[in-house]
Amino acid sequence: MAKWGPVASINQTGTGIRLPNFCNLGVMLRSLVVVNLLVAAGAVLHAPGPAAMGTEFMALAAFAEPILFISLAALCVARPVLHALGYVRSIAAVVVFEAALAWVVGRLLGGALPAGVALTAPQLVLLALFATGFTLAYFDLRSRALAPAIAEARIQALQARIRPHFLYNSINAVLSLIRSEPRRAERALEDLADLFRVLMADNRTLAPIGNEVELVRQYLALESLRLGERLRVRWNLDAMRADALVPPLVLQPLVENAVYHGIEPCESGGEIEIDVGVAEGQLRMSLSNPYPGGGRHSAGNKMALTNIRERLQLHFDAEATMRSEVKDGMYRVTIRMPYISAPA
Amino acid sequence: MSLADKEVPRVLIADDEAPARSRLRDLLDDCRETFPLVLVDEARTGREVLDVLNREKVDIVLLDIRMPDMDGLEAARHIAGMTDPPAIIFTTAFDSYALKAFEVNAIDYVLKPIRLERLLTALRKTRSGPGVSREALDAAANQPRRHLSVHERGKIHLVPVSEILYLRAELKYVTVRTAQREYLVEESLTRLEEEFGEVFVRVHRNCLVARHAIGGFERNADESESGWAVLVKATGEKLAVSRRQQHVVKQFR
Numbered sequence: 001m002a003k004w005g006p007v008a009s010i011n012q013t014g015t016g017i018r019l020p021n022f023c024n025l026g027v028m029l030r031s032l033v034v035v036n037l038l039v040a041a042g043a044v045l046h047a048p049g050p051a052a053m054g055t056e057f058m059a060l061a062a063f064a065e066p067i068l069f070i071s072l073a074a075l076c077v078a079r080p081v082l083h084a085l086g087y088v089r090s091i092a093a094v095v096v097f098e099a100a101l102a103w104v105v106g107r108l109l110g111g112a113l114p115a116g117v118a119l120t121a122p123q124l125v126l127l128a129l130f131a132t133g134f135t136l137a138y139f140d141l142r143s144r145a146l147a148p149a150i151a152e153a154r155i156q157a158l159q160a161r162i163r164p165h166f167l168y169n170s171i172n173a174v175l176s177l178i179r180s181e182p183r184r185a186e187r188a189l190e191d192l193a194d195l196f197r198v199l200m201a202d203n204r205t206l207a208p209i210g211n212e213v214e215l216v217r218q219y220l221a222l223e224s225l226r227l228g229e230r231l232r233v234r235w236n237l238d239a240m241r242a243d244a245l246v247p248p249l250v251l252q253p254l255v256e257n258a259v260y261h262g263i264e265p266c267e268s269g270g271e272i273e274i275d276v277g278v279a280e281g282q283l284r285m286s287l288s289n290p291y292p293g294g295g296r297h298s299a300g301n302k303m304a305l306t307n308i309r310e311r312l313q314l315h316f317d318a319e320a321t322m323r324s325e326v327k328d329g330m331y332r333v334t335i336r337m338p339y340i341s342a343p344a
Numbered sequence: 345m346s347l348a349d350k351e352v353p354r355v356l357i358a359d360d361e362a363p364a365r366s367r368l369r370d371l372l373d374d375c376r377e378t379f380p381l382v383l384v385d386e387a388r389t390g391r392e393v394l395d396v397l398n399r400e401k402v403d404i405v406l407l408d409i410r411m412p413d414m415d416g417l418e419a420a421r422h423i424a425g426m427t428d429p430p431a432i433i434f435t436t437a438f439d440s441y442a443l444k445a446f447e448v449n450a451i452d453y454v455l456k457p458i459r460l461e462r463l464l465t466a467l468r469k470t471r472s473g474p475g476v477s478r479e480a481l482d483a484a485a486n487q488p489r490r491h492l493s494v495h496e497r498g499k500i501h502l503v504p505v506s507e508i509l510y511l512r513a514e515l516k517y518v519t520v521r522t523a524q525r526e527y528l529v530e531e532s533l534t535r536l537e538e539e540f541g542e543v544f545v546r547v548h549r550n551c552l553v554a555r556h557a558i559g560g561f562e563r564n565a566d567e568s569e570s571g572w573a574v575l576v577k578a579t580g581e582k583l584a585v586s587r588r589q590q591h592v593v594k595q596f597r
Contacts, residue, residue, distance in 0.1 A: 164437070164438040165437045167438075168437035168455070168456050168457060169361070169364070169456060171457045172363065172364055172367055172458070173361065173363035173367075175367050175457050176363035176364065176366045177363065179370055180366070225363060226361045226363055226364070227361065228362055264360075264412065265412050266412055267360070267388070
């Protein structure tokens with residue numbers, strides 16, 4: 001079990017709270033919204049009447065937006081440095097930086113705007129510190145609120161577990177091999193053991209896609225034991241980078257769905273196509289299988305998709321997407337997420 | 345020794361997965377010592393099961409529930425209409441939802457991986473008491489059949505529901521009309537309407553017409569109390585629309 005004391009919250013592993021990743025689109029958007037709401041609140045308070053609120057907002061924004069955009073860019077670039085500092089020191093660094101930035105912007109812009117509208121540099125520094133404190137406090141609260149959710153991700157990964165249907169059918173298939181082909185039975189049991197090792201593992205943290213692909217191969221080896229030539233798989237991994245980090249069990253449940261809904265209902269079977277590749281800083285995984293239709297895409301499928309979507313959101317916020325579509329008798333799921341590589 | 349014990353039961357295995365069939369073969373071999381039996385054949389789909397039953401005398405079917413083309417449950421519903429149906433032992437991997445329906449309707453099944461003792465118990469049980477009823481199977485099934493079965497001279501003939509133009513009740517039977525010919529089935533029109541309500545529409549107390557088969561409506565005062573008749577596209581037949589079902593005319597025009 002994870003410890004929830006202050007020690008655990010500062011350390012860099014597992015559920016520890018850190019400075020948000022300012023390169024993440026979701027974090028950027030949240031920062032923009034928070035700061036602009038503060039500016040709007042300031043405008044409402046400062047304006048002499050409702051009519052002047054708009055002008056007041058514009059005047060404040062003229063100072064706030066440059067600071068905001070420069071800050072986001074700088075924090076994104078300085079991320080590795082801040083990361084190395086630890087949570088408390090990185091916050092101190094951010095506060096000092098924001099104060100300095102506000103001072104410089106105040107001096108530069110102060111002269112360019114009419115005296116009645118312009119804020120003085122000390123005023124601006126105070127406002128910047130206030131906005132910084134508020135934003136950081138918001139992200140701190142948010143990550144604390146999400147920390148149990150990350151622990152939850154492990155449970156969810158377990159819920160995305162292999163269908164009992166698959167387990168019992170596989171054991172049945174292995175039983176049938178024991179008398180006639182003991183060696184194949186041995187290999188099948190080894191694959192089954194590996195699969196369950198991953199299923200029972202702590203799946204909170206991201207893991208290399210290479211591992212996931214290996215897991216899917218073992219899973220498919222077991223399924224082809226049962227389905228024989230009905231199950232055909234085409235891999236396209238030319239553009240894959242095995243070190244790309246993904247939430248564990250992101251692919252396997254989808255492949256399992258493809259077998260259950262796309263291959264098993266067909267007497268002659270079908271082909272599953274799995275595509276994994278990195279392009280332009282994005283990791284793209286797509287999977288397609290025949291769609292025999294009949295509108296019987298069951299609750300099981302929806303549950304697996306929801307589960308994966310939630311875990312993607314937990315790890316990547318708005319930067320990961322998952323789409324599924326039925327086209328020309330084929331069912332296709334596509335997942336895109338930022339390409340992050342495992343530290344060497 | 346009773347009469348039943350002298351006859352060695354003839355068993356059919358039905359499963360789409362080769363290893364599952366081979367496992368059942370092994371287990372049936374093991375059963376032979378205490379429960380003599382003959383393995384008749386193996387089938388990979390529900391349709392193949394019915395083919396074998398048309399060819400061979402079978403006493404017990406070991407029937408996998410989840411199979412492509414026609415699943416075990418639909419095959420069983422067709423089998424239950426036979427005059428002397430074989431006993432059915434369902435086999436299945438765990439699937440809590442489907443099995444709940446089986447339990448509610450008191451339908452016996454054997455769980456995969458199958459144990460020898462459990463299989464023996466199920467085989468012995470086939471000798472006592474009646475098999476599973478058509479009503480129980482209908483209730484356990486959560487979807488309509490894809491075929492109606494016509495039983496002629498001990499053989500099962502399947503009529504795909506998609507090819508049926510209309511169903512008309514006549515005394516004890518229901519006439520099933522396809523573009524090619526007519527069949528008689530022993531079913532109730534009300535039950536058919538419940539099962540296939542999406543495919544057929546009732547135009548008369550004794551008649552259900554497939555929605556896709558409707559070619560139009562005609563004024564036809566003498567034969568029909570409502571003055572309307574529905575035109576069957578493929579055959580050109582006209583079927584009377586009753587006064588109570590007259591709203592159907594508006595719905596389709």
